[in-house]
Every structure is written in C-alpha cells, then in structure tokens.
Amino acid sequence: MTLDTPGAPPSGGTVEKTYRVLERLRTKQLPALRRSPELEALAAEVARSAQGPGEVTDVAVYERILKALPKATTASATVYELPDVLGLPRPAVLLDRATSDLGVAVVDAGEASLKRVVVVFASRPRPDPKTEEILQKSPTRMMGGSSGSVK
Known part of the structure; x- marks a missing residue:
C-alpha cells in the first residue's frame, strides 16, 4: 500500500502525535488514559472501513470493544477527517x-x-484512591480468624 492509497497509514509518527494531542486535551486533574493495543486494532479496522466522519453507529464495533476489554462498561468510537x-x-x-x-x-x-483519525475510548471501573488506601491498611485476618474459636 502506498501513501497515496486511501486507507494507507501516514508517515511521520502521526499516531504518536495524535496520542500526545489527546493527552493534552484531557484535564490534568483526571487519571491518565491507558493505551490499549486491542482498541488500536479496532480503531485501525474502522479507519480502513467506509464509515463516514462522526460517531460510529455500528453496534458490532461496540460489542467488539466490550469483548476486547471485558471489564469495560462503556465505549465510544469516533471518526474524524x-x-x-x-x-x-x-x-x-x-x-x-x-x-x-x-x-x-x-x-x-x-x-x-x-x-x-479514529479514536476509540472505553471506561473500566477504577478503584477509588480513598477506598484503595483503606483496603491496604485493613487487617488481613477476619474476625475470629486464627486466634482461636469459641465453642
């Protein structure tokens, strides 16, 4: 495939540049996004498809996103030109x-x-930092554990 061919990947690190742009567009107070090879593969398929610019409406794409990331609760895919x-x-x-x-x-x-440009997002539950801290400090034994049993 040559660069003149529609659907050919552009040269010059355009994908990396896109990741940097999205990173800058995300508010600094929010957790960083994880780069997902599974979502990249799906984005590449959509990019090569006949899908026009705008939100992807094909339910099969969303089902594949949720299958690729089993803990995901929501998904979003958008095509830009x-x-x-x-x-x-x-x-x-x-x-x-x-x-x-x-x-x-x-x-x-x-x-x-x-x-x-195709951007695919997914949401997975993140542990609440306060809850995570409490869990790390909690005792590992349950009440009545190995200290003896009451008969």
Whole structure:
C-alpha cells in the first residue's frame, strides 16, 4: 500500500502525535488514559472501513470493544477527517473521569491530504484512591480468624 492509497497509514509518527494531542486535551486533574493495543486494532479496522466522519453507529464495533476489554462498561468510537491531527477537537468523553482506555488509528483519507483519525475510548471501573488506601491498611485476618474459636 502506498501513501497515496486511501486507507494507507501516514508517515511521520502521526499516531504518536495524535496520542500526545489527546493527552493534552484531557484535564490534568483526571487519571491518565491507558493505551490499549486491542482498541488500536479496532480503531485501525474502522479507519480502513467506509464509515463516514462522526460517531460510529455500528453496534458490532461496540460489542467488539466490550469483548476486547471485558471489564469495560462503556465505549465510544469516533471518526474524524482532518488536514492535521493538531486540529482534533476535544471529545466530551475525555472529560469523563470514568474513561480509562484509549486506542487511536490514523490513515490517509485520500482527499486533499486529509487524515482519517479514529479514536476509540472505553471506561473500566477504577478503584477509588480513598477506598484503595483503606483496603491496604485493613487487617488481613477476619474476625475470629486464627486466634482461636469459641465453642
């Protein structure tokens, strides 16, 4: 596949650049997103498909996201066509604390040097830091454990 071919991956680290853009668009007070190879693979499939710009509405894509990340509770996939990934808008899902995983794919759109960018997000439950701290400090024995039994 050549770079002139629609669906071909662009050169120059465009995917890495897209990850950096999304990282900057996420509020610093929120937990960092985990990069997911499974979501990247799904994003690449969507990027090469005939899906037009906008939110992906194919239920099968969402089912595959939730199957790839079994603990995920929500998923989001969006296609953008942009001349440069620096123009990527801030998806509302980036502002959601529950959003935990991310996968990105970028291919040449074949029209006037546009890039086809697919961003896939998923949410998995995160442990609450306060609860996690309490659990780490709690005794490992249950009441009435090995200290003897009452008869």
